[in-house]
Structure formats: structure tokens, C-alpha cells
Amino acid sequence: MAKGTKEYTVPALEKSIQILNSLANEELSIGDLHSRLNLPKTTTFVILNTLEQFDIICKTPNGKYRLAHGVLRWGNSYLNSMDMVQIARPHLERLVHETPYTSHLAVLINNNPIYCDKVEGNGFVRFATSIGQSQPLFQSSVGKALVSGMSNEEIKKMLPEEGSQLSDKNERSLDKFLEDVEFVREYGFSIEDEEFEEGVRCIGAPIRNFTGKVIASMSITALSKDLPAVKFMKIGEQVKATALLISQDLGYIFN
Numbered sequence: 294m295a296k297g298t299k300e301y302t303v304p305a306l307e308k309s310i311q312i313l314n315s316l317a318n319e320e321l322s323i324g325d326l327h328s329r330l331n332l333p334k335t336t337t338f339v340i341l342n343t344l345e346q347f348d349i350i351c352k353t354p355n356g357k358y359r360l361a362h363g364v365l366r367w368g369n370s371y372l373n374s375m376d377m378v379q380i381a382r383p384h385l386e387r388l389v390h391e392t393p394y395t396s397h398l399a400v401l402i403n404n405n406p407i408y409c410d411k412v413e414g415n416g417f418v419r420f421a422t423s424i425g426q427s428q429p430l431f432q433s434s435v436g437k438a439l440v441s442g443m444s445n446e447e448i449k450k451m452l453p454e455e456g457s458q459l460s461d462k463n464e465r466s467l468d469k470f471l472e473d474v475e476f477v478r479e480y481g482f483s484i485e486d487e488e489f490e491e492g493v494r495c496i497g498a499p500i501r502n503f504t505g506k507v508i509a510s511m512s513i514t515a516l517s518k519d520l521p522a523v524k525f526m527k528i529g530e531q532v533k534a535t536a537l538l539i540s541q542d543l544g545y546i547f548n
Contacts, residue, residue, distance in 0.1 A: 309340050320357040378410045381539045385412040388535045394513040399435035404451050406435045434497030435510040437483035441499050442507030482529035494520045496529050498536035503544025
């Protein structure tokens with residue numbers, strides 16, 4: 294049993310929850326539920342009949358049961374009540390604890406990454422970034438992570454005419470940017486190596502919602518001396534793991 298005190302449980306409700314949890318994974322018949330959950334067939338039938346009346350479950354043409362649209366009322370209410378910043382902050386704080394790194398949370402608004410939270414690291418340097426600040430989509434680790442769930446064609450449509458937003462310093466082309474995005478898709482994190490500001494490096498990762506869609510991204514920002522290239526993979530894995538924890542708290546199921 295999960296949380297709660299045994300002596301205060303309601304047996305019928307407990308059985309109903311067991312049935313719903315089973316139906317969340319696959320379609321099952323009365324016989325399947327009876328054998329898997331060790332419930333009396335009469336009890337199983339009564340519970341299924343009640344749940345069906347409220348559109349919580351429905352019967353399929355092959356005589357099995359599955360979840361129905363009634364569960365969406367609960368799911369949508371839960372999702373609407375979640376505050377991504379509130380959910381993400383403890384994870385960002387753990388990531389930057391006792392490091393010189395600063396962490397940011399970003400969302401995509403009008404094709405621009407916008408910082409919606411910031412957690413300062415314990416280093417001496419403080420970065421002049423703020424909540425509400427916009428970042429260049431094609432020169433930021435949060436930007437690369439945010440578009441990693443899009444197709445290349447969708448990304449191309451977001452590119453400014455003549456690539457004016459791409460860095461002259463690195464002579465970045467659309468092909469190079471798409472290579473960076475492909476790196477995110479393969480390794481799960483993005484790298485910004487002094488592309489936007491000399492002497493500053495960032496590593497980001499996408500954050501997904503319960504459907505698997507990328508809805509935000511997070512990153513760490515550091516001086517290049519504090520984040521040498523030899524640490525990219527190690528720190529990248531930490532950032533990716535943090536982003537995954539946030540995603541799971543938002544309902545994402547990682548396979």
C-alpha cells in the first residue's frame with residue numbers, strides 16, 4: 294500500500310483503486326481482474342458497473358474494460374494545478390549546491406527562450422541574467438534544448454532571414470546548428486561553448502510534459518575556467534538527469 298494508515302482505509306475504495314491502476318496499463322476482463330487482484334467476481338462486477346456509470350471506465354467490443362474519458366477530469370485538474378517553476382526549483386537547487394554554477398529554467402515564447410527561474414551557484418561570480426530575460430534561440434543551450442523535440446523543418450522556419458541571428462564569431466550555419474540539435478537528441482543535453490558570450494559556457498537539457506513534448510529547458514551557466522571541455526560529458530549527464538527528474542514530476546514516463 295502507498296501512503297496512509299491501514300485502519301482508516303475503505304475496502305471498497307481500495308479495491309476500486311487497484312482495478313483502476315490495473316486498467317491504466319492494459320484492457321482487462323472481469324476474469325483477468327479476478328485472478329490478478331484476487332478479488333471476488335461479484336465484487337469486481339459491482340465496482341466495474343459503478344465506475345462505468347460515471348464514465349471512469351468503459352467496456353470494449355471484445356468484452357474487456359479500459360479507462361474512459363471521465364478520468365480526464367482528474368488528470369486535467371491535476372495538470373492545471375501544477376506550477377512548473379515550483380516543481381523544478383528543488384531540483385535546480387540540488388544541482389547547483391556547492392558548485393560555482395548558476396542554473397536557469399526557460400520556456401519558449403514567440404520563438405525566444407525566456408528565463409522563468411534562476412538559482413545562483415555558490416561561486417564568487419554572479420551572472421547578469423534575470424527572470425523574464427530573453428536568450429538568443431540559436432546561440433543558447435536552453436534554445437538548443439527547447440527545439441530538440443521539433444523536426445528540422447520546423448526549426449528551419451524559425452531561423453531568421455539570412456541567418457542574421459547566428460554567431461559571426463563561429464561562422465555558425467544552419468547545418469551546424471542542426472548538428473547541435475541532433476547532439477541533444479542523441480545525448481540528451483546541449484552545449485553552448487562561448488557562442489553568446491566570451492568566457493561563458495552553458496549546458497542545457499530539455500524538460501518534457503506527460504505527453505513527452507518538450508515544454509521547457511534548464512541549464513547551468515559557468516565561466517569557461519570552471520567548466521573545461523573535459524567536463525562537458527560528466528556535467529551534461531548531471532544536467533540531463535536533473536531535467537529528467539523535473540519531467541517525471543510533470544508526469545513524463547521515461548521508458
